[in-house]
Amino acid sequence: MSIFFNKNNVITYTVNKMETSNLSVCVQNGEVVINAPWYVTNMQIQKVIEEKKKWILNKIAESEKESFTKIQTVKVLGKNYDLAVKYKMVKIPSLSIDKNEIQVILPHQFKNMGNAEIITTLMDKMYDKIAEREIERAMEKTRIMLDMAPEDYEILRMTNPFLLAKCENKKITINPDIVMYSRDAIDYVILHEFCHLKYKNHTKSFYNMLKTYMPNYEEISKELKGVAY
Numbered sequence: 001m002s003i004f005f006n007k008n009n010v011i012t013y014t015v016n017k018m019e020t021s022n023l024s025v026c027v028q029n030g031e032v033v034i035n036a037p038w039y040v041t042n043m044q045i046q047k048v049i050e051e052k053k054k055w056i057l058n059k060i061a062e063s064e065k066e067s068f069t070k071i072q073t074v075k076v077l078g079k080n081y082d083l084a085v086k087y088k089m090v091k092i093p094s095l096s097i098d099k100n101e102i103q104v105i106l107p108h109q110f111k112n113m114g115n116a117e118i119i120t121t122l123m124d125k126m127y128d129k130i131a132e133r134e135i136e137r138a139m140e141k142t143r144i145m146l147d148m149a150p151e152d153y154e155i156l157r158m159t160n161p162f163l164l165a166k167c168e169n170k171k172i173t174i175n176p177d178i179v180m181y182s183r184d185a186i187d188y189v190i191l192h193e194f195c196h197l198k199y200k201n202h203t204k205s206f207y208n209m210l211k212t213y214m215p216n217y218e219e220i221s222k223e224l225k226g227v228a229y
Contacts, residue, residue, distance in 0.1 A: 011049060011056055012089070025052055027059035031089075031108045060089055068103055074123065076102070076130065078182030078223070085119070087111045095122040102126075124157070124176075131155050131176035134183065138190040139172075145213055146194055164229040165189050167196035181223055188220045189229045 013032035023036045025048065034045055049056065068084035075081070082101045087108045094105045104119055135155055143149045153172040158164075165174045172193045178186055191214055199206035210217050 011053070011060075013049065015045060023048060025049070025056065027056060032056055032060070068101065071119075074102060075180040076126075077134070077179060078185065083119070083123075085115070093118055093122060095126055097126075127176045127179050128155070128157075130179045131174070134179050134186055135174050135176075135190070138183075138186050141187065142190050142194050146191075148194065148197060150194070150197055160228070162227050164224070164227050165193050166229070167193045170197060172197075184220050185223045188214060188217055189224070191217070192229055 011032055013034055015034045015036060017036060017038045017040075020035065020037050023034070023040055023045070026033050026035070032049075034048075036045060068086045070082045070084045072083050073080050074083045076097070080100075081097065083104065084101055085104045085106060087106050087110065090105060090107050093107065093110070096103050096105075102123075104122055106115060106118065110118070132155065135153075139149075139153060150167070150172045151170040153174065155176050156173050157177065158173075158175045161175075161177065163175060164178045165172065167173075172190075174190070174193075178189060181189075191210065195206055195209045198209065214220070
């Protein structure tokens, strides 16, 4: 792939050298492709791109007007978001949250590839970033409320994707995917693990402690059906 610079415009393009007498320029899914005779020089190709620059940029702009394509619905802090993908003339994938939609932008050349792994990686990074803030908030809130704290805690994606948190040897581990759930649910899971610092098992005393600090914990826990903590 080559790059053509013109003031504020940058055009990346792929050159296919072949046995032909004609040079052609086409824009396919936002990607500029040059089909040229084998003997044409790079300088000659750049001259053609300069001459067709306005047409090329218009074609690229048209392709980028395509709307985002919804692929699924995901949860962030208990709220449903449409996860949608759009292909643009970018070098690296990116992700952003806009109102009720999570927008994934991928390079055009990814359009005909399997993108599930890339999208999963972007989503994991998003959850990791939100988890840093939300888990720290919940940990501090619970520490102040109970006037106690674990010896250590960590945010770690679990081997078991259905395990949100665990408490072992006075250390609390929290799966960043916990931020799929509401802040009330996050607070409840953190409180649950704090109670395990005092009571290892789910005894009557354990649940009495939970109820003391979160009287409605049973109602909140319904959101977490199907996961372990």
